[in-house]
Structures are given as structure tokens and as C-alpha cells.
Amino acid sequence: IIDVNNIEKTYTETAVPVHALRGVDLQIEAGEFTAIVGPSGSGKSTLLNIIGGLDVPSTGSVVVNGTDISQLNANQLIDFRQKNIGFVFQAYNLIPVLTAKENVEFIMLLQGRSKSERDARVKELLEEVGLMDKMDNRPTQLSGGQQQRVAVARALASKPSFVLADEPTANLDSKSTANLLDIMLKLNQEEGMTFVFSTHDQRVIDRARRVLTLEDGKIVSDIKTKA
Amino acid sequence: IIDVNNIEKTYTETAVPVHALRGVDLQIEAGEFTAIVGPSGSGKSTLLNIIGGLDVPSTGSVVVNGTDISQLNANQLIDFRQKNIGFVFQAYNLIPVLTAKENVEFIMLLQGRSKSERDARVKELLEEVGLMDKMDNRPTQLSGGQQQRVAVARALASKPSFVLADEPTANLDSKSTANLLDIMLKLNQEEGMTFVFSTHDQRVIDRARRVLTLEDGKIVSDIKTKA
Numbered sequence: 001i002i003d004v005n006n007i008e009k010t011y012t013e014t015a016v017p018v019h020a021l022r023g024v025d026l027q028i029e030a031g032e033f034t035a036i037v038g039p040s041g042s043g044k045s046t047l048l049n050i051i052g053g054l055d056v057p058s059t060g061s062v063v064v065n066g067t068d069i070s071q072l073n074a075n076q077l078i079d080f081r082q083k084n085i086g087f088v089f090q091a092y093n094l095i096p097v098l099t100a101k102e103n104v105e106f107i108m109l110l111q112g113r114s115k116s117e118r119d120a121r122v123k124e125l126l127e128e129v130g131l132m133d134k135m136d137n138r139p140t141q142l143s144g145g146q147q148q149r150v151a152v153a154r155a156l157a158s159k160p161s162f163v164l165a166d167e168p169t170a171n172l173d174s175k176s177t178a179n180l181l182d183i184m185l186k187l188n189q190e191e192g193m194t195f196v197f198s199t200h201d202q203r204v205i206d207r208a209r210r211v212l213t214l215e216d217g218k219i220v221s222d223i224k225t226k227a
Numbered sequence: 228i229i230d231v232n233n234i235e236k237t238y239t240e241t242a243v244p245v246h247a248l249r250g251v252d253l254q255i256e257a258g259e260f261t262a263i264v265g266p267s268g269s270g271k272s273t274l275l276n277i278i279g280g281l282d283v284p285s286t287g288s289v290v291v292n293g294t295d296i297s298q299l300n301a302n303q304l305i306d307f308r309q310k311n312i313g314f315v316f317q318a319y320n321l322i323p324v325l326t327a328k329e330n331v332e333f334i335m336l337l338q339g340r341s342k343s344e345r346d347a348r349v350k351e352l353l354e355e356v357g358l359m360d361k362m363d364n365r366p367t368q369l370s371g372g373q374q375q376r377v378a379v380a381r382a383l384a385s386k387p388s389f390v391l392a393d394e395p396t397a398n399l400d401s402k403s404t405a406n407l408l409d410i411m412l413k414l415n416q417e418e419g420m421t422f423v424f425s426t427h428d429q430r431v432i433d434r435a436r437r438v439l440t441l442e443d444g445k446i447v448s449d450i451k452t453k454a
């Protein structure tokens with residue numbers, strides 16, 4: 001379903017060029033629940049951004065559901081992402097002037113969904129992540145972990161076929177982490193939603209069915225577990 | 228050394244007032260290595276911000292090294308923080324237009340330290356957190372965990388008597404986390420630097436000598452361990 005072919009990413013803007021990704025090949029199949037692990041700076045965010053069409057590789061291609069996303073122009077890319085991908089950013093990237101509720105429903109507005117459908121969906125998601133009482137708060141009125149949970153709810157709002165999540169539990173306590181994992185696993189098992197997430201959190205790694213290890217821009221191991 | 232007296236913090240800007248802290252009393256002694264744990268939204272960041280003079284309590288007082296910081300005016304507070312406190316923010320708050328090196332030396336510039344002293348200190352710190360090769364990168368050219376390590380280096384730069392760190396290892400892998408803990412413990416044991424940090428990370432909690440648990444704005448347990 002996601003075909004990553006010989007992806008390289010080199011940053012040339014610093015004095016010394018940085019080879020963030022040095023030839024990554026991998027296939028993600030529908031319904032996977034896959035963790036990407038690796039040291040700080042090993043290329044996890046870079047890889048997720050490229051798979052999600054948020055960044056362009058220096059060489060190589062990414063084919064998602066049959067579409068070579070490197071061939072899409074800017075507008076087609078935006079449209080493609082809206083229809084197919086839910087993304088949870090490492091720094092959340094919530095819109096500061098919108099409330100939690102508005103941040104979550106934003107993408108549904110762009111997709112032209114009806115008010116009643118949006119209201120029901122937002123309510124359902126904020127309830128699942130335990131933030132119903134915070135729906136009218138703006139990001140500066142939320143704790144770090146609360147902002148992270150809004151970012152997750154937002155990624156799930158449009159019922160994407162796959163979710164890319166960059167360290168989605170970094171700022172969460174055990175209970176919120178366990179809750180989030182349950183939500184993700186339920187969507188994965190009941191609706192076949194594909195999840196690919198980067199993480200440093202052992203509790204999350206333990207529940208992945210496949211673990212890819214990135215080191216210095218290369219995949220050094222790819223293990224299927226029986227989690 | 229830090230005397231927190233009956234601190235309450237209520238936010239009234241939302242429809243329903245939020246009692247983020249509901250009467251917190253605690254004393255931190257010189258040389259402590261203390262973790263504050265608790266669920267997302269329980270008040271950890273709020274408490275750290277108030278202890279560090281970055282936020283004002285609704286009632287109660289904070290006395291640091293004999294100074295009641297609630298009695299200081301804005302300029303005195305800035306000056307006091309510069310001289311006494313190193314702060315690691317949950318969202319890092321690095322200055323986007325400055326490089327890693329410039330972010331770390333910034334406070335030393337404000338303190339009027341000589342160029343040779345600043346250069347030596349920045350080099351020492353960036354080396355300790357493994358970021359010498361990134362010193363000319365700006366925050367957008369750094370990974371999440373790299374930004375977090377710059378934020379820690381910055382807090383240590385001015386050799387403060389105590390460091391308040393808000394989830395300082397959230398985005399770090401095991402190796403970087405272990406390394407950071409070693410640095411903090413070494414400063415704590417060799418130089419008597421006091422550390423108070425909030426964390427969800429069990430590896431960090433395991434190495435604290437005292438664990439304060441916050442729930443719903445109140446301290447519910449205070450345990451000294453033999454870590």
C-alpha cells in the first residue's frame with residue numbers, strides 16, 4: 001500500500017551536508033501497526049514527512065495506493081493528503097487561534113462534511129482522548145499532553161486510510177498512553193486503519209506488530225513480532 | 228532552599244474556571260534530585276512555572292534562597308532568574324533565528340561573561356549532549372530530540388544553583404536519556420546543583436531520590452527513595 005523506493009534526503013543548507021536518509025526501501029501493507037525506532041537524529045521524522053508527502057526526497061519515490069506522490073503538484077498533493085493520510089506531528093502544529101474542537105474539525109470543514117457529521121465526530125474523538133471538558137480551550141490553555149491528544153484526535157477526524165504519527169505519546173503519562181494505544185489498536189483491528197509511528201516509548205514498541213529500526217538514515221533491522 | 232507556600236492557581240479565562248493548583252505546599256532543599264510525576268493536566272508545568280517565577284500564583288508565595296519572588300517587580304524577577312535558575316521548557320522555546328550555539332550562549336551574553344569563557348562553556352555543554360556537529364544549525368534544522376538537548380544545554384550554561392526541567396527527556400531515545408541523566412546526576416553530586424523535573428519517563432523516575440506525585444492540582448504523595 002505504501003511503497004518507499006530508494007529514498008535519499010540530503011540537506012545542503014548547512015556548512016556540512018547532512019545525509020538524513022541514505023537509501024531507504026520499504027513496503028507498508030494495509031492494516032499494519034508498525035513502529036519506527038532509532039536514536040535521536042536518525043531520520044525518523046524525515047522519513048515520516050516524506051512518506052506523508054510533507055517533504056520531498058532528494059532521490060527516490062514514494063507510491064501510495066498506486067499514486068506516485070512525487071509526481072503530484074502542490075494542489076494535488078494537498079488534496080491527496082486530505083483524502084488519505086492522517087498526520088500527527090512531533091511538535092503537534094495545532095492552529096493557535098482555534099480551540100481544541102475547531103482544530104479537530106478543521107480538516108472535516110475542508111472536506112465539506114455537514115455540521116451535524118462534524119459535531120458528532122469531534123465529540124466522539126475528544127471523548128475518546130478524555131478532552132471533552134477542554135474543547136473550547138485554545139492550545140495555550142492546554143497542557144503539553146493535552147495538546148498532543150488534540151493532535152491525535154485531529155489526525156483521526158477524517159477517518160484516513162492510514163495514520164503517520166511522529167512520537168505520539170512523548171508527553172503522555174502511562175494512563176493516557178495506554179488509552180491512546182487502545183484507540184489506535186481498535187481502529188487498526190476493527191476498521192483496518194494502517195498505523196506507522198515513530199516512537200522512543202517502550203510501552204508503544206511492545207504493542208507494535210512490526211518494528212523498523214533506523215540508524216544514521218538507513219534501516220538496519222525489520223522485525224515482525226507477534227504482539 | 229525553595230519554599231512553596233499554599234500555592235493556588237486558577238485560570239478564569241475559560242467558561243469554567245480551571246483550578247490548576249489547589250493548595251500546594253512543599254520545600255525543596257539544596258542538592259535535591261526530585262521528580263514531579265502525575266497525569267497529563269495535573270498541574271506539573273504550572274507548578275514548575277510558578278516556582279521558576281515564570282508565572283504568578285493566584286494565592287500563596289514562593290520563597291527562593293530567602294527571596295519572596297512574588298514581591299519582585301518584572302525587572303528584578305528577570306534578574307533573579309538569570310542569576311539563580313536554569314529552566315528547560317516542555318516545548319523547548321528555543322530562539323528560532325539563533326543557532327544551537329547562540330541559543331546556549333545567549334544567557335551568558337546577558338550575564339556579561341567574556342567571549343573566551345562563553346566559547347569554552349558552550350563547547351563543553353554541546354559536547355556533553357552530543358551536539359558539537361550541530362552547533363551552527365538553527366532549531367528548524369534540528370530533530371525534536373536535538374532541540375530538546377539544546378534546551379537542556381542552555382539551562383545548564385549559566386551554572387545555575389537549581390534547574391527546573393519540564394519533561395526534559397520526552398523526545399529522547401534510551402541512549403540520549405541515559406546520557407542526560409548521567410550529566411544531571413554528575414552536576415548534582417559534584418557541584419550540588421539542585422534538580423527538580425517533571426517527567427512521565429520511568430527511567431528518569433527510577434533515578435530520582437524523591438518523587439512528588441501531583442493529581443488534580445494537589446500533591447498526593449511525597450516519597451524519598453534510596454535511588
Ligand SMILES: Nc1ncnc2c1ncn2[C@@H]1O[C@H](COP(=O)(O)OP(=O)(O)OP(=O)(O)O)[C@@H](O)[C@H]1O
Nearest residue numbers: 141143144145146238247267268269270271272273
Ligand atoms: N491559560 C489556561 N487557561 C485555562 N486552563 C489552563 C491554562 N493553562 C493551563 N490550563 C489547564 O491547567 C491544567 C494544568 O496544566 P499543566 O500544563 O500544568 O499540566 P501538566 O501536568 O504539565 O500536564 P502534561 O503532563 O500534559 O504536560 C490543565 O488541565 C490545563 O488545561
Ligand SMILES: Nc1ncnc2c1ncn2[C@@H]1O[C@H](COP(=O)(O)OP(=O)(O)OP(=O)(O)O)[C@@H](O)[C@H]1O
Nearest residue numbers: 011020040041042043044045046368370371372373
Ligand atoms: N533543515 C535541515 N538542515 C540540516 N539538517 C537537518 C535539517 N532538518 C533535519 N536535519 C538533520 O537531519 C537528521 C535527521 O533528523 P530527523 O528529524 O529526521 O531525526 P529523528 O530521528 O526524527 O530524531 P528525534 O528522535 O530527535 O526526533 C538530524 O541529524 C537533523 O539534524
Ligand SMILES: [Mg+2]
Nearest residue numbers: 045090370371
Ligand atoms: Mg523526530
Ligand SMILES: [Mg+2]
Nearest residue numbers: 143144272317
Ligand atoms: Mg506539562
